[in-house]
Amino acid sequence: MPKTVSSLKWSAIERITTQGVQLFVTILLARMLGPEAYGLIGLLTIFIVVSQVFVDSGFSQALIRKQDSSEVDYCTCFYFNVVVSLLFYFILFCLAPFIALFFEHSELEVLTRVIGLIVIINSFSIIQKVKLTVTMDFKTLAKVSFISVLVSSCLAIIAASLGYGVWSLIIQTLTMSLVSVILFFYYCPWSPREKFSKDSFTVLFNFGSKLLISSIIDTIYNNIYKIIIAKQFSPVSLGYFVQANTLSNVPAMTMTSIVQRVTYPALSKIQNNNVEFESYYKLTLQLTASVVFPVMAAIAVIAEILIPILMGEQWQIAGRYLSLLCISFMLYPIHAINLNILQVKGRADLFLKLEIIKKILITMILFITVPLGIEAMCIGMIIQSYASLFINTHYTGKLTSFDLFKQCKILFPLWINTLISSLCSLYLMGLFKQPELKIVVALLSGFLIYVIINFILCRELFFSTYKLIRQ
Numbered sequence: 001m002p003k004t005v006s007s008l009k010w011s012a013i014e015r016i017t018t019q020g021v022q023l024f025v026t027i028l029l030a031r032m033l034g035p036e037a038y039g040l041i042g043l044l045t046i047f048i049v050v051s052q053v054f055v056d057s058g059f060s061q062a063l064i065r066k067q068d069s070s071e072v073d074y075c076t077c078f079y080f081n082v083v084v085s086l087l088f089y090f091i092l093f094c095l096a097p098f099i100a101l102f103f104e105h106s107e108l109e110v111l112t113r114v115i116g117l118i119v120i121i122n123s124f125s126i127i128q129k130v131k132l133t134v135t136m137d138f139k140t141l142a143k144v145s146f147i148s149v150l151v152s153s154c155l156a157i158i159a160a161s162l163g164y165g166v167w168s169l170i171i172q173t174l175t176m177s178l179v180s181v182i183l184f185f186y187y188c189p190w191s192p193r194e195k196f197s198k199d200s201f202t203v204l205f206n207f208g209s210k211l212l213i214s215s216i217i218d219t220i221y222n223n224i225y226k227i228i229i230a231k232q233f234s235p236v237s238l239g240y241f242v243q244a245n246t247l248s249n250v251p252a253m254t255m256t257s258i259v260q261r262v263t264y265p266a267l268s269k270i271q272n273n274n275v276e277f278e279s280y281y282k283l284t285l286q287l288t289a290s291v292v293f294p295v296m297a298a299i300a301v302i303a304e305i306l307i308p309i310l311m312g313e314q315w316q317i318a319g320r321y322l323s324l325l326c327i328s329f330m331l332y333p334i335h336a337i338n339l340n341i342l343q344v345k346g347r348a349d350l351f352l353k354l355e356i357i358k359k360i361l362i363t364m365i366l367f368i369t370v371p372l373g374i375e376a377m378c379i380g381m382i383i384q385s386y387a388s389l390f391i392n393t394h395y396t397g398k399l400t401s402f403d404l405f406k407q408c409k410i411l412f413p414l415w416i417n418t419l420i421s422s423l424c425s426l427y428l429m430g431l432f433k434q435p436e437l438k439i440v441v442a443l444l445s446g447f448l449i450y451v452i453i454n455f456i457l458c459r460e461l462f463f464s465t466y467k468l469i470r471q
Contacts, residue, residue, distance in 0.1 A: 016254065017142070017146050018142075018145045018146050018149045019250050019253075019254045021146070021149050021150060021153055022149055022153065022250075023247075023250055025153040025156065025157065025172075026243075026246060026247075027310050027311055028157060029156060029157065029160055029168065029169070029172075030243060030311045030312075030315060031310075031311050031312050032160045032161070032168075033160060033165060033166070033168065033169070034239070034314060035235075035236045035237075035238075035239025035240055035243070035314065035315065035318075036166075036235045036236050036239055037165055037166040037168075037169060037239070038169070038238075038239040038242050038243055039230065039234075039235035039236060039237070039238035039239035039242060040105065040107070040108065040111065040166050040235055041115075041166065041169045041170075041173075041242075042226050042230075042238050042239065042241075042242035043099075043103060043108065043226060043227075043230050043235070043238065044108070044111060044112055044115050045223070045226075046223040046226055046227060047092060047095075047099070047112065047116075048115060048116065048118060048119060049219050049223065050216070050219050050220065050223075051085075051088040051089075051091075051092060051116070051119045052119060052122060053212065053215045053216055053219050054084055054088055054212070054216070055081050055084045055085045055088065055119060055122070055123050055126075056081070056126060056212075056215075057080070057084070057205070057208050057209070057211075057212045058207065058208030058209065058211030058212045058215065059077045059080065059081070059126075059204050059205075059208045060077070060126055060129070060130045061207075061208065061211055062203075062204045062207040062208040062211075063077060063130045063134070063204070064130060064133055064134055069134070070200070071193065071194050072194045072195075072197045072200050073197075073200045073203075073204065074127050074130075074131070074190075074192075075192040075193065075194040075195070075196070075197075076194075076196050076197045076200040076201050076204065077126070077127060077130075077204060078126070078127050078192050079192065079196045080196075080201065081123040081124075081126050081127075082120075082123050082124065084123070085119050085120045085122070085123035086120060088119055089116050089117065089119050089120050092112060092113070092116040092119070093112075093113050093116060095112070096108070096109045096110075096112040096113050096116075097109050099112050100112070102231075103230055103231065103235075105235065107166070111166065111170065114170055114174070115170050115173060115174065117174060118173060118174055118177045121174070121177040121178055121181055122177050122180075122181070124181050124185075125180055125181045125184040125185075127190060128184035128185070128187075128188040128190055129141070129184070131188060131190065132188055140187045140188065143183070143187065144180055144183040144184055144187060145180070147179065147183060148175075148176045148177075148179040148180040148183065149176060151175060151176075151179050152171075152172045152173070152175035152176035152179065153172065155171055155172065155175050156168045156169065156171055156172030156175075159171050159172075211352075213352055213355075214352045214354075214355040217355050217356065217359050218355055218359075221359050221362050224362075224366070225241065225245075225366075225377060225381075226238060226241070226242065228366070228370055228377075229241050229374060229377075232370065233374065237374060240315070240317045240318040240321060240374075241318075241321055241374055243311075243315065243318045244318045244319075244321035244322040244325055244378075245321075245325055247299075247307075247318075247322055248296075248299070248322055248325035248326045248328070248329045249329065251292070251295045251296060251299065251329075252292065252296060252329035252330070252332040252333060253332070255288060255291060255292050255295075255333050281337070281341065281400065282410065284337055285334065285337055285407065285410055285411070286410055286414075288333045288334065288337060289333075289334060289410070289411050289414045289415075290414055290454070290458075292330065292332075292333050292334075293330055293414050293415060293417075293418040294417075294418050294421065294446070294447070294450045296326045296327070296329060296330040297326070297327075297330065297418045297419075297421070297422045297446070298422075298425075298442070298443055298446050298447070299322070299323075299326045300322075300323045300324075300326035300327055300422070301323075301422055301425055301426055301429070301442050301446065302429075302438070302439045302442050302443065303319045303320075303322040303323040303326065304316075304319040304320055304322075304323060305319070305435045305438055305439055306319070306439060307319035307322060309435060309436070309439075320375060321374065321375070321378055324375065324378035324379060324381070324382060325378055325381065327382050327385075328378070328381040328382045328384075328385045329385070330385075331385050331386065331388070331389055332385070334389065334392075334407075334411065335385075335388055335389070335392055338392040338393060338395075338396045338407075339354075339392065341396050341400060350395050350398070353395075354391060354392065354395050357391055358384070358388050358391055361384055361387055361388075361391075362384050365380040365381075365383060365384050366380065368380070389404075389407075390404060393407045393408075413457060413458055414454075414458070417450055417453045417454055417457070417458070418450065420449065420453060421445075421446045421447075421449040421450040421453065422446060424445060424446070424449050425441070425442040425443075425445045425446035425449070426442070428441050428442065428445045429441055429442045
């Protein structure tokens with residue numbers, strides 16, 4: 001447990017500091033560049049993310065889960081990553097004119113070919129990330145991540161101030177990946193010394209292939225909103241959605257990344273000890289929800305007032321989207337914890353089945369909401385998120401004692417506490433007219449009410465959270 005607490009601390013430091021810098025830079029660049037630049041980059045990230053899923057192919061998760069990974073396994077994975085990255089960059093290079101034609105924006109052709117280089121660059125650091133994760137050396141990961149974000153952010157701000165427009169975001173993305181690779185090789189020197197092994201590839205692929213299919217489906221559906229908005233509306237509308245999606249992602253993904261990166265290797269080591277496994281799982285679920293629920297609710301309450309203040313009046317529409325998306329992403333870390341269990345238990349088949357069911361649900365929701373506009377699509381994401389909780393917990397209940405009823409018993413009091421504190425803060429906000437004062441009142445009142453209710457009704461969890469924060 002001390003090793004896990006230390007890892008959790010450094011994982012938290014890495015995520016909070018890097019996401020904090022990125023959030024500040026995103027707000028600054030948004031004021032300088034406007035919605036269209038973010039809309040164009042939002043389009044391109046769809047193709048980059050899908051390519052990177054294929055490059056990894058679930059092999060990194062297979063290596064982390066495998067308790068006796070050898071040098072041959074690492075080398076085999078490395079060769080596979082690099083070859084697939086070259087293949088997918090070639091595909092992106094060839095598809096660039098068609099991407100520009102489909103979205104009716106000629107600049108996308110050259111932008112695609114340049115930003116596509118990130119696929120090749122990132123493939124060279126996958127093994128180092130896996131090795132550091134297996135040893136739970138999140139202190140080194142924190143150093144690499146923070147330095148990379150800092151350097152790339154500075155260059156992006158300079159480029160934007162010189163009038164480079166959307167290219168500022170391209171420079172930021174490529175620089176961050178390049179600096180990361182250099183630092184990974186510095187802090188974790190490694191080079192392949194063994195040949196490619198067909199046997200090793202077969203073992204890794206048997207587990208990773210199912211995660212690959214799940215990841216492809218998940219990635220495409222996570223980005224399908226961007227494709228639809230770009231095609232049905234405009235790059236500017238997509239820019240509003242991308243920025244709202246990014247800002248709602250920051251707290252949800254930060255907490256998810258902190259918890260997931262630590263718990264996956266930790267749970268993998270105790271996967272055969274059911275008592276310890278389920279005790280650890282319950283604590284993780286409680287602590288995650290107790291932090292994420294109020295944070296996401298607080299952002300949802302103040303979003304429409306905060307966005308114009310931070311990013312300018314041109315981004316006001318994004319504030320409405322952000323409020324809705326925060327409610328959707330409130331459950332994201334809970335979904336991730338449940339999916340972690342399926343991977344730890346080696347049930348990639350259930351993982352795949354679950355993803356297919358959820359994507360059918362998303363398709364039905366999209367079919368209904370797209371004609372109604374972007375806000376309706378955001379509401380559809382909320383419905384899909386809560387429906388996914390029932391689906392995920394059903395399958396987790398097959399492998400552990402934590403079925404839907406037990407998880408709801410843990411989560412419901414925290415959800416009610418969050419709802420009450422949010423409604424109170426909304427009421428108190430209405431008593432004031434100054435926007436800045438509204439935000440301060442909402443945050444302070446919401447926080448105090450939430451802490452008081454938790455102290456009274458969930459005292460054991462309150463002190464567990466307090467103890468962990470102190471550690």
